[in-house]
Amino acid sequence: MTWLVTGGAGYIGAHVLRALTAAGHAVVAFDDLSSGVAARVPDGVPLVVGAVTDRRAVAAALRRHAAAGVVHLAARKSPLESVRRPAWYHRENVGGTQSVLAAMAATGVRRLVFASSAAVYGQVTAAAVDEGAPTRPINPYGASKLACERRIAEAGVAWVALRFFNVAGSGDPRLGDREATNLVPIAVAAARAGRPLAVTGTDFDTPDGTGVRDYVHVEDVADAHAAAVAHLCRTPVAGAVYNVGTGRGHSVLDVVRGVEAVAGCPIERTLHPRRPGDPASVVADAGRIQRELGWRASRGLTEMVTSAWHCWSPRLTADAAP
Numbered sequence: 001m002t003w004l005v006t007g008g009a010g011y012i013g014a015h016v017l018r019a020l021t022a023a024g025h026a027v028v029a030f031d032d033l034s035s036g037v038a039a040r041v042p043d044g045v046p047l048v049v050g051a052v053t054d055r056r057a058v059a060a061a062l063r064r065h066a067a068a069g070v071v072h073l074a075a076r077k078s079p080l081e082s083v084r085r086p087a088w089y090h091r092e093n094v095g096g097t098q099s100v101l102a103a104m105a106a107t108g109v110r111r112l113v114f115a116s117s118a119a120v121y122g123q124v125t126a127a128a129v130d131e132g133a134p135t136r137p138i139n140p141y142g143a144s145k146l147a148c149e150r151r152i153a154e155a156g157v158a159w160v161a162l163r164f165f166n167v168a169g170s171g172d173p174r175l176g177d178r179e180a181t182n183l184v185p186i187a188v189a190a191a192r193a194g195r196p197l198a199v200t201g202t203d204f205d206t207p208d209g210t211g212v213r214d215y216v217h218v219e220d221v222a223d224a225h226a227a228a229v230a231h232l233c234r235t236p237v238a239g240a241v242y243n244v245g246t247g248r249g250h251s252v253l254d255v256v257r258g259v260e261a262v263a264g265c266p267i268e269r270t271l272h273p274r275r276p277g278d279p280a281s282v283v284a285d286a287g288r289i290q291r292e293l294g295w296r297a298s299r300g301l302t303e304m305v306t307s308a309w310h311c312w313s314p315r316l317t318a319d320a321a322p
């Protein structure tokens, strides 16, 4: 069975291509290379360069490769940028998903795995958030992911939406996150450059006052896609939402200490007020995906920060510069 992986040249998509190949599936990457890199696509995997908002291009790729399903990761992913450019986020993320659904309908492809986000929950108050928690996104990025989930659920396809928590690390030094917009790559870049790290928020109601998140290794996230694809191969009438997290929370200072341990030197911290809208703690209840798909995260924070350390590049430091 061949799966079309949109966003296959991206950080997570490149890992998904490898996990699906390892599980015995044929894969094709579809990507406009706007933030992705062709070199991340493994040798032997076809790369179709195109935009997911171009329904005809997606349909042509599905037909040409006789795809049985789509793993749809291509999207814009920065909550901060989405506040500045809400209409663009809606067009790219919701419009892109509608276009993928239309291309699937035109070609008779009926299986879809969708890359959603914990950002759909918004302000989380529970110690561990499960899939039944209220979805009240607090930024246009989260709202766009929720709108996509709803359109997919109404499209008459067999689908799985995976709500990733804080994805980090890498399975290979060449496949790291190139955007230093999240804490782990920012902390690595600070340590590498001998620069201070800005801790945003020190007065949260958490054990050490800094924000707590559920960091999940990108290889575990890729394995969750393989589990979802296997599920859709077995049960082509399914429709379900799953959290993809570890169920464990780590504070900003835990992450900083983890990076310091790999770096072998202390990272200077500067203390700043909370970022607007930042919740104190966002941790997954990942019980449903374990019960229903048999997936659970197997890698911890040490593996995330160590692998992130090894895929650092000078560009990350430039991106993270204040």
Ligand SMILES: NC(=O)c1ccc[n+]([C@@H]2O[C@H](COP(=O)([O-])OP(=O)(O)OC[C@H]3O[C@@H](n4cnc5c(N)ncnc54)[C@H](O)[C@@H]3O)[C@@H](O)[C@H]2O)c1
Pocket: 006, 007, 008, 009, 010, 011, 012, 013, 030, 031, 032, 033, 034, 035, 036, 037, 050, 051, 052, 053, 072, 073, 074, 075, 076, 077, 092, 096, 115, 116, 117, 118, 163, 164, 165, 166, 167, 168
């Ligand atoms: N990284 C995270 O922590 C995280 C957390 C939750 C959800 N997600 C979701 O996972 C997915 C992948 O994220 P990532 O971290 O790999 O980001 P990324 O930017 O590395 O990858 C996205 C890929 O999609 C491609 N792309 C973007 N818009 C496109 C379009 N219109 N047409 C075709 N290709 C397009 C980009 O070139 C890139 O290769 C996204 O949907 C994102 O919202 C990521």
Ligand SMILES: O=c1ccn([C@@H]2O[C@H](COP(=O)(O)OP(=O)(O)O[C@H]3O[C@H](CO)[C@H](O)[C@H](O)[C@H]3O)[C@@H](O)[C@H]2O)c(=O)[nH]1
Pocket: 077, 078, 079, 117, 118, 119, 164, 165, 166, 167, 181, 182, 183, 184, 186, 198, 199, 200, 201, 210, 211, 212, 213, 252, 275, 278, 282
């Ligand atoms: O320079 C920094 C960057 C972040 N933080 C802190 O580190 C924690 C994690 O922040 P990130 O920006 O890395 O991640 P977020 O939790 O804000 O958001 C990420 O995870 C979400 C899911 O939980 C969504 O998927 C979202 O798209 C993705 O960017 C927060 O407490 C934040 O305040 C710092 O202290 N300093």
